[in-house]
Amino acid sequence: MSALETLDRLPRLDLRGFVSPVQRLERFSEAIGIEVWCKRDDIGSVGLAGNKVRKLEVELAYAVSRGATHLVAEGSRLSNATRAVAAASAALGLKCTLLLCHEEPREPVGNLMLDGLFGADLRFVGDVSWHDLARHSVTVASELERSGERVYRLPIGCASERSCLGFALAYRELREQMRQHGRAIGTIVHASSSGGTHAGLVLGNALHGFESEIRGIVVAEDVYSDVVGTYLSFARGGARLLNAEVELTRDHIKVTKAYLGAGYGLPADGIYEAIDLLATKEGLLVDPVYSGKAVAAIIDLASQGELKGPVVFWHTGGYHALFDPRYAKRIWSAIDRLSSVAL
Template sequence: MSTAAPPPTPRQRLDALPSAPLGAWPTPLQRLERFTAATGPAEGTEVWIKRDDVQGVALAGNKVRKFELVLGQALADGYDTLVTTGAAQSNSARAGAASAAAVGMGCVLLLSGHPPPQPTANLLLDRLLGAEIRFAGDASWSELNRGVDELVAELARAGRKALAAPVGCSSPLGALGFARAFLELDAQLTAAGVDPSAIVHTTTSGGTHAGLLVGRALTGRSVRLIGVDAAAMFPRAGDALAGLAHDAATLIGLDLDLRPDDIEVISTQLGARYGAHTRAANDAISVLARTEAIIADPIYSGKGLAGLIELVSSGSLAGPVVFWHTGGYHALFEPGHGTPVADGSR
């Protein structure tokens, strides 16, 4: 009598997803002794950093993990072009352009704002990487996402098979890139004998946070995941993240029903709006640079780092704590950010 093989576990299904080989994994996990001392935390606090600012493809960042899965599936399904979107200086759009170039696919970017006289920072890289760029003017995040769908239809009429990736590549499949990332960190923590009380990272479109929630559920590790909001993209971040984590988990057969209250997002570092510089982020960037020679940026990772300093120096977090550096230092080289307007503000 033959017995049927057991169905694959969620973790096996995650491992079996098609993946484009883009990054150099694992990214380093480092202890930040001098930075910890400089932030004046409670006795026993130790800040560690997970360096997604260091990777294999075109200046890195958290989006590469998402594009590995999205483009892995796209290649398996015979797509020839990636269409994605974001602010004029979007890290995600630049990572999309880089990822598409790295696997030989075309890339069309829909960016908010208007063409500048001279492309700089991420926009300069988008051009170098061969992306075709369309400007959407003063568009909101949801208008950008709708514009991507229209572009896909336009390209289909021209005979191209184009795949849409939303703002931040935060589709359920993209988010699973951060479920894999959690497993990567989990193994590093185990090897280093470190059991952090929290992982702190910047959050905007939610794929990073949602994926980490899925990864945490897969390992059963008990660690707080704290997103530092840098965009106020959602009216209720808890609902949006719980929904995205649920949809991502469902793709690998995991039933993950989080309550919005289970999700920790702090909004104290946003400043005036997405893209606005803050004193706290600028100070955080300079402390990290001077103590550890690691570079963060004023729009994303600097705000996340400022959130970590706020939590550690107020005594809200103690023991080992991991800051997930999601990359994005390119914004340091661009004074204006070409930001989308808030949904519903017009």
Template sequence: MRNIASVPRVSLGLFPTPFYKLEAISARYGRNIWIKRDDLCGVALGGNKVRKLEFLLAQAQADGCDTVFTTGGAQSNHAMLTAACAARLGMDCKLFLKDRGVTGRRGNLVLDEIYGAPVRLVDTDDYQDIYREMEAEAAGLEARGHRCCRIPLGGSTPLGTLGYAAAARECAVQAMAAGIRVGHLVSATGSGGTTAGLLLGAGLFLPGARVTGMAVDPQPFRETVLDLAAGAAALLEASFQPQEKDLQILDCAGPGYAVPDPAATPAILELARTEGILLDPVYTGKAWAGLLAQVKAGGFEGEGDIVFFHTGGAAALFAMDLPGASN
């Protein structure tokens, strides 16, 4: 097997990110629940995409690229973090985003502007339309001598997936130092790459740990996650055969992708008011609410503690309402 440290990677985040037990929440729910603070990774407002971009932009640099293209929703965390990381590396970044949801000068669209990334809003529900527009502009730039890197939705490719295999290894080291056994890794699932990386990383570095993806998009993610994990394993020349019990995907989309769910608001407020941690209303908030619902229902069976990966997204709190919130 190839060592993950041997895969080219550019340093962008401040790792390892904090890892600690949520004492008040654990006492309240009768389970040991830990948090991995990837929202504190040191780039912009933080988030999981930085780990993926360390691998993806290293490849872009190796290919001699000077311009990065990517896509997402209007308030995409991935797009914003791609703009931030590209700026840090001296690369141009162009964002092609869906003209859906909150499109005014709020949240991540403000940050995209601050990082100098021009945004084209595309009036479509189909990302294939966006990829066609993106490819046309990239082809024009390349005809003029530029080299362009195209990063798909969420940075969820086998190479990007390695970011969260590395995160699982990081978590394994921290868990060993804390003297705990990790039984469950939980994260939001929006394009599949983070959950796939955790699945691969658990198989390699946390034997016996199960992975739960809280799906914030009403898409069938299981095959996507398995395919991405297998592709990342192939890059490492690793033998990887996940068992049925190793992965579960739970539907936490609520009213729909990028739409706040009033049912998640109490969980968001509870974490803020007991642990001082902010979650956004469309990704981490839904995932956290799903985790607590499972704990209440007797889920996450077996031995070992639960680890929640905080994947960022705080800018959404400044772009949309938190339904049902009160003083």
């Protein structure tokens, strides 16, 4: 069986309910001078969707096949990944424990509130490093196992060599959709942190002879000491699971920290303009933590003639962060049209 056939037959759950559409962004494209499409992974059926759901479709099919009764996942208090795990656990009838770091927010907002609503057991571990967070998670997983649970542990961002195969499949899905529109994929631009999304898209592209460019816009600092090396190891590991004979090197991992700004969840040049432009031109929402930084990158790279079109902005979700009062306040004060309205 070829690697592509193995990929297509990969055991996976359906947590999205339908194939997310790809839509041409006519007015946004006109405004920035390059053809842009949007792959709408911000919509789906389980737990407000987003890119983590694609990873979980593959990873949790494996977990369930191994008899898992309890999922353990880790992330910040506002993590989209932990929210997706909590929602998927509810949908699959599994128990869920989440290890959450950072001190803020201390009020029940955004994903933190949803984690609890989906029935997860929340354990707060304070302001620890990503590395220490993983150690806490291993300890809790062992405790649960000793109490009789069959635990399946998901690492930060649910990124792994197996879960990235969800995005190798996603690449194929997009490729076919674009073909039906009579278009090829020039460049895919997406927000990146734990790397499963990037690794999977790179692998999908590799399986098709490196026909497009994949650009990851890094939105979190210090997730790994060697970002490129870690992303590459996921992609190579995914290739091994498929018995694929593709040569992947560091040069295939095209990620940039140029749009990170002041850090994870913090302002960056052009971020509010990007949120504003997409909202006013297309009625589409992106958040200031993840997908907004990818859109800011598209606008900037397009202005420098650095993008090969057609460009696909992979909307990885997370737009509900707009309703978090801390982000909402910043957006309100940054956008002239809003801040001039007296409340």
